[in-house]
Amino acid sequence: MQIVPFLIIFPLVVSVLMFAIRVNKVRNFFAYLSAVIIMVGAGVLTVQWGMQGFAPIALQYDATMVDHVILAAEIILMILVTVLSFKYKKYWVSLLSILPTGLIAYFELNKPALEEVGQIYIDHLSILMCLIVGVIGGLIVVYAVGYMHGYHHHHTEFEDRRYYFFALLFAFLGAMFGFVLSENLLWIDFFWEMTSICSFLLIGYTKTPEAINNCFRALWMNLLGGCALAVGIVYFGYNAGVVSLHGLVDLAVAGNKVAVIPVALIAFAALTKAAQLPFSTWLIGAMVAPTPSSALLHSATMVKAGIYVLFRLAPAMAGTTTGFMIALIGGFTFLVTSIMAIAQSDGKKVLAFSTISNLGLMVACAGVGTAETIWAGVFLMMFHAISKSLLFQDVGATENALHSRDIEDMHGLLYILPRLAIFMFIGIAGMFLAPFGMLISKWAALKASIDERNIILVFFICFGSATTSFYWTKWMGKIISASHLQEKTFKDITKKNEVISLTIHAIMMIALCVLFPLISRVYVTPLINEMFGFGENVLPDAILYTLIVVIVLVFAVPFFAHLYSKHAKVNMKLSYMNGINTGDNRKFVDSMGEEKTLWLSNYYMHKVIGSRKLMVPSQIFTVAVLLIMLSMIIGGVLV
Amino acid sequence: MKLGFAYVLLYIVLAPFIGGFLEGLDRKISARMQRRVGPPVLQPFYDVKKLLNKQTITVSTSQMFLLITYFVLMVLTGALFFYGADLLMCFFVMSTAATFLYFAAVVTSSPYSSAGAQRELIQMMAYEPAVLLTCVGFYLAAGSFNVADIAGGAMSNIVFLPGFFVAFVFILTIKMRKSPFDTSASHHMHQELVKGLTTEMGSRNLAIFQITEWYENVFLMGVVGLFIVNSNPISIAVAVAVILLVYFLEILIDNSSARMKWQQMLKITWVVTLLAAGVNLIMLMVVR
Numbered sequence: 001m002q003i004v005p006f007l008i009i010f011p012l013v014v015s016v017l018m019f020a021i022r023v024n025k026v027r028n029f030f031a032y033l034s035a036v037i038i039m040v041g042a043g044v045l046t047v048q049w050g051m052q053g054f055a056p057i058a059l060q061y062d063a064t065m066v067d068h069v070i071l072a073a074e075i076i077l078m079i080l081v082t083v084l085s086f087k088y089k090k091y092w093v094s095l096l097s098i099l100p101t102g103l104i105a106y107f108e109l110n111k112p113a114l115e116e117v118g119q120i121y122i123d124h125l126s127i128l129m130c131l132i133v134g135v136i137g138g139l140i141v142v143y144a145v146g147y148m149h150g151y152h153h154h155h156t157e158f159e160d161r162r163y164y165f166f167a168l169l170f171a172f173l174g175a176m177f178g179f180v181l182s183e184n185l186l187w188i189d190f191f192w193e194m195t196s197i198c199s200f201l202l203i204g205y206t207k208t209p210e211a212i213n214n215c216f217r218a219l220w221m222n223l224l225g226g227c228a229l230a231v232g233i234v235y236f237g238y239n240a241g242v243v244s245l246h247g248l249v250d251l252a253v254a255g256n257k258v259a260v261i262p263v264a265l266i267a268f269a270a271l272t273k274a275a276q277l278p279f280s281t282w283l284i285g286a287m288v289a290p291t292p293s294s295a296l297l298h299s300a301t302m303v304k305a306g307i308y309v310l311f312r313l314a315p316a317m318a319g320t321t322t323g324f325m326i327a328l329i330g331g332f333t334f335l336v337t338s339i340m341a342i343a344q345s346d347g348k349k350v351l352a353f354s355t356i357s358n359l360g361l362m363v364a365c366a367g368v369g370t371a372e373t374i375w376a377g378v379f380l381m382m383f384h385a386i387s388k389s390l391l392f393q394d395v396g397a398t399e400n401a402l403h404s405r406d407i408e409d410m411h412g413l414l415y416i417l418p419r420l421a422i423f424m425f426i427g428i429a430g431m432f433l434a435p436f437g438m439l440i441s442k443w444a445a446l447k448a449s450i451d452e453r454n455i456i457l458v459f460f461i462c463f464g465s466a467t468t469s470f471y472w473t474k475w476m477g478k479i480i481s482a483s484h485l486q487e488k489t490f491k492d493i494t495k496k497n498e499v500i501s502l503t504i505h506a507i508m509m510i511a512l513c514v515l516f517p518l519i520s521r522v523y524v525t526p527l528i529n530e531m532f533g534f535g536e537n538v539l540p541d542a543i544l545y546t547l548i549v550v551i552v553l554v555f556a557v558p559f560f561a562h563l564y565s566k567h568a569k570v571n572m573k574l575s576y577m578n579g580i581n582t583g584d585n586r587k588f589v590d591s592m593g594e595e596k597t598l599w600l601s602n603y604y605m606h607k608v609i610g611s612r613k614l615m616v617p618s619q620i621f622t623v624a625v626l627l628i629m630l631s632m633i634i635g636g637v638l639v
Numbered sequence: 640m641k642l643g644f645a646y647v648l649l650y651i652v653l654a655p656f657i658g659g660f661l662e663g664l665d666r667k668i669s670a671r672m673q674r675r676v677g678p679p680v681l682q683p684f685y686d687v688k689k690l691l692n693k694q695t696i697t698v699s700t701s702q703m704f705l706l707i708t709y710f711v712l713m714v715l716t717g718a719l720f721f722y723g724a725d726l727l728m729c730f731f732v733m734s735t736a737a738t739f740l741y742f743a744a745v746v747t748s749s750p751y752s753s754a755g756a757q758r759e760l761i762q763m764m765a766y767e768p769a770v771l772l773t774c775v776g777f778y779l780a781a782g783s784f785n786v787a788d789i790a791g792g793a794m795s796n797i798v799f800l801p802g803f804f805v806a807f808v809f810i811l812t813i814k815m816r817k818s819p820f821d822t823s824a825s826h827h828m829h830q831e832l833v834k835g836l837t838t839e840m841g842s843r844n845l846a847i848f849q850i851t852e853w854y855e856n857v858f859l860m861g862v863v864g865l866f867i868v869n870s871n872p873i874s875i876a877v878a879v880a881v882i883l884l885v886y887f888l889e890i891l892i893d894n895s896s897a898r899m900k901w902q903q904m905l906k907i908t909w910v911v912t913l914l915a916a917g918v919n920l921i922m923l924m925v926v927r
Contacts (some may be wrong), residue, residue: 120887181879412748439731446727446766446771450778453924458775459917463909466767473738473760482699484747542785546719546728553715561707568703570695575901576838585698585748602762 001059001230003045004120004181007130011038011174019167028145031166032497037142038173042134049122050310056530058118058183058246066119067384070190071108077197077597080214081219090216096223099195100230104189107234115324117244121137121183124527127380128178128309130383135508136300137173140499142273144169144292146495151290151378158206165205169296176301180308185243187234192247192269192305192418198220199302202293203286207453214285221282225272232265245312252316257637264322264633267313268626271326274306274359278619279331280624284611292395294348298355299389305360307381310366311374314506315531316348318369321636325629326450327367329461333360337616338467342474343606347405350471353611354431357468358384364460365445368452371528376444383438387430394423407475408601412483417492421479423502430509432472440516440547458527474602482601484565484586513553517544643787646721653762654717657685658853660836661860664889666672672894690846698747698839705743710851712736717858724788726865727774733858737763740848741834747839757821762902766810776803777865790868792833795877797866801925802919804857804866808885809911813904814859816847817893818854822901830898860886868916903916 014034021027033490049057078101085094144166152160175198183586197217204215237243240251241260248266252259275283286297310317310326317323334357341353358380365377397415398420399405413421432438442465449457494502512519574581578596581587590596609615670677679685718735720726737759742793744756765896774784780799781789789796813820824835840848858913863885864878897909 011799035881100754135770219708355810428838433735443727443731446775447784448780449671450775455921455924458920459913460766462771462775464766465771469734469738469767470760470764472762473741474757476738477741477745477756480701480742481745481753484748529667543725546724548727549719549731550715553711558704558708561704561711565700565703565707568695570697570700570703573696573698573841575747576748576751577834598748598750600748607800 003041003048007041008174009179011170015170018170019163021164027123031141031145035138038134039138042130044310045130046127047175049127056123059075059120060118071105074190075494077193088212093216093220096220096227100227102228104624106235112241115242119184119187121180123530125311128505131176133173133176133300136385138387139504141169141293143498143501145294146497147396162300168198168202172301179305183244185245189229189233193345195302195305196226199297205289211288211521213287217285221272221279225269228265229269232262234261247332260637261634263313263316265328267322270306273327274303274363276329276363276564277359277622280356283335283356287348287352291392295389295392298392302327303359307362310363314366314369314374319369321633323367323369327364328459328625330363331457334625335460335464336614337540338464339609340611340614341471343604343610345407347407352393354389364457366476368448368454370448371532373450375524375528379441383430386509387427391427393502394420394427394562397498401490402500407478412476412481413479415483416490419492423506426506426509428472428476430470496535643722647718650717650721654857655850655853658856668890669894681693687846689847690842693842695843696841697844698749701746702743703844705739706847709739709743710737711849712848713854717854720858720861723785725784726786730770744836749839751833751838755832758901761835761905762813762823765905766813769806769810769912769916770826773803773807776800789865793868793876795867795869799923802915805915806912806916811859812889812892815889817889819899819900820904821906831910842862
């Protein structure tokens with residue numbers, strides 16, 4: 001399996017290359033080429049693994065050399081963080097990097113005799129992650145080439161450092177491959193730190209005061225998680241004499257007390273990465289960066305790393321206090337951030353809040369940790385990855401054309417920028433509408449949380465799904481409303497490569513929806529089987545047939561209805577405005593007898609449920625929950 | 640299996656007649672409550688027939704296709720229910736149908752229609768938790784989401800689910816667009832909202848909307864009946880009696896209350912849902 005080291009190292013090499021090439025056209029060419037190679041590489045890995053029978057494979061290398069390289073790289077990252085922290089006068093942040101790196105280095109040099117296990121582990125879950133990172137990450141790179149060209153064309157105030165931007169994108173992809181394929185916890189720790197620092201540098205790309213501020217917030221929150229991770233790993237290494245992820249999960253499932261604290265600490269670390277409350281603010285602040293980096297952070301990388309770890313730990317957390325804590329935080333985040341999303345009118349902010357909210361549901365699924373919830377969680381992850389990547393790219397392209405990303409300005413987008421509007425519609429539909437997978441995942445999550453008698457989670461899901469539908473439907477309605485504008489004032493200036501990426505995303509979205517039952521049977525059920533050792537089809541046949549009927553109808557009915565109504569004879573009339581229309585539906589006579597343009601707006605209720613009102617109380621609540629429950633867990637083992 | 644299809648067929652054929660007839664009764668009883676004579680019981684059918692024969696007048700050409708989709712999805716909701724399929728799926732399809740109704744209203748960019756649609760959306764947010772929790776209740780009581788299993792139990796589910804019943808009847812007022820919660824399409828004339836959501840629906844489009852409402856009402860009454868029905872055939876008669884009683888209650892509430900603001904509606908509905916369904920749920924989880 002030469003492809004595994006290739007997948008990890010190749011993006012890192014490309015990253016250096018990107019940094020070195022300063023001619024845009026040449027760099028763009030290599031970026032395209034490398035993105036395609038990465039996508040193909042992820043495919044090749046899948047095929048090679050499939051030819052070996054779709055069974056989990058642990059690869060073992062004589063990796064003393066690699067261990068040393070990784071340790072050296074980790075120290076370099078630490079120095080980088082320290083230098084930047086001092087440069088921007090955030091001295092204390094450097095401590096969060098120095099402490100865990102020191103701890104890991106100490107452990108590396110004084111480690112006990114460790115049991116020899118593989119460093120790389122390939123199974124259904126890691127292959128799925130590789131495909132998400134490879135395909136969606138690759139497409140984002142393709143999109144970024146066109147987007148960044150336009151970005152620097154419009155934003156002349158920022159220094160053009162595209163070489164740096166692309167270097168980071170590829171480094172990020174390499175780190176993600178390393179992260180999801182590693183079995184050795186020390187490697188996982190390194191790649192973890194690397195994703196934290198890549199995202200930190202990406203967020204700070206524009207170097208505005210706001211960007212600097214937000215990127216340091218992202219940095220300290222993620223490094224805090226990194227600290228917990230390092231402590232968990234070292235504690236586990238000394239006590240159990242093994243530093244492999246599966247070793248940890250197996251011990252925990254067997255009920256060994258040694259594994260309790262590491263599982264809790266690593267799960268805590270995953271919460272920071274998945275931007276759950278109280279750590280949600282970093283992901284919202286991350287929006288200051290150019291759109292491709294948001295797309296990358298929200299869909300293919302970063303936050304998915306947190307979810308990936310939680311899925312891995314799920315069997316270990318099922319039925320434990322840690323599991324309860326994670327499910328509680330996840331469910332709470334799902335509800336509260338979806339309420340906050342209602343109050344946002346900035347398109348990207350809605351996407352950010354909805355990401356956090358959806359991640360909350362996945363986190364809750366992992367916390368409950370049964371076969372059913374992980375099944376639901378895996379589907380949520382797949383749908384979310386494609387849909388969010390599509391939406392971010394689309395909002396970015398819309399912003400370039402419309403010079404605004406406010407949802408209110410997207411009124412009648414379908415008639416102004418039809419192509420982008422249709423992509424947006426597909427993306428949003430994928431997020432919540434039947435028959436797209438979100439619903440069926442919600443179905444499974446709800447059923448499992450009832451079976452587990454998790455009353456709180458049942459409430460969070462019921463209320464959270466109501467609020468989720470609200471903000472999405474509102475947005476979709478805005479897109480299809482008849483436009484306020486008289487003629488075509490905006491031109492669709494989306495670049496060809498952006499359209500290619502968007503189209504592929506839209507096709508994948510629809511394919512995932514249609515093939516959903518098939519994917520469940522041939523891929524996700526075996527994944528569950530691997531994780532839990534049993535795996536009857538989570539989706540009962542009755543539901544499956546219902547679902548197929550719904551899928552067929554929801555796609556076919558609007559189509560035929562549209563054909564029918566197109567040929568129906570209609571008499572067009574003006575809309576009702578108490579008889580004061582002025583000839584069309586866009587203007588009316590105001591009380592001064594003058595013509596006034598009609599503007600329609602959605603409800604936002606920002607005074608009641610805005611993030612300013614809700615964020616701090618919910619952060620306080622979640623911090624309290626985390627503190628109390630972590631001390632209960634750790635105290636319970638130590639005392 | 641065959642029985643399921645027979646029910647579906649019966650539903651598709653009979654539901655508009657039952658729904659229309661219930662509406663006729665509704666108008667008659669409402670009129671008597673207001674000391675009027677009221678229209679004949681068959682008046683809703685005359686209205687719809689007249690609407691169907693008129694030429695289509697509309698503000699937006701796409702409205703009709705959105706309404707047809709709304710109609711088909713709502714029929715599908717009921718069909719799934721009477722077939723005995725998964726209750727949660729029924730409600731998911733119903734909420735998708737409702738989304739298309741919202742689209743049909745906002746696609747016009749008409750001020751009254753859009754204002755009504757926004758409120759419709761808030762209504763959806765208000766009733767959805769209660770609807771989902773009702774499914775949860777049935778699942779706990781009967782051990783299955785399948786309507787067929789729920790209806791085939793030895794005991795009526797209402798024994799376990801009194802709180803859920805209260806919550807469901809409460810949101811029924813919203814779903815049936817009855818005062819005090821008729822915020823999206825006020826059915827009484829001369830209000831600030833004109834006819835809200837339905838302002839721009841005329842002739843054939845309005846007929847489609849009306850017929851869909853009938854299908855929807857029959858489906859909702861079916862869910863009310865599901866609380867009562869068990870394996871004993873007599874329970875069906877009881878269920879019909881309870882349905883008529885609930886319908887009468889809705890008419891009574893409609894005629895004795897003034898319209899609320901949406902803020903109050905949202906707050907009250909969620910509080911009632913939390914209290915009635917929530918307490919019931921906690922007790923049920925302890926028992927079962």
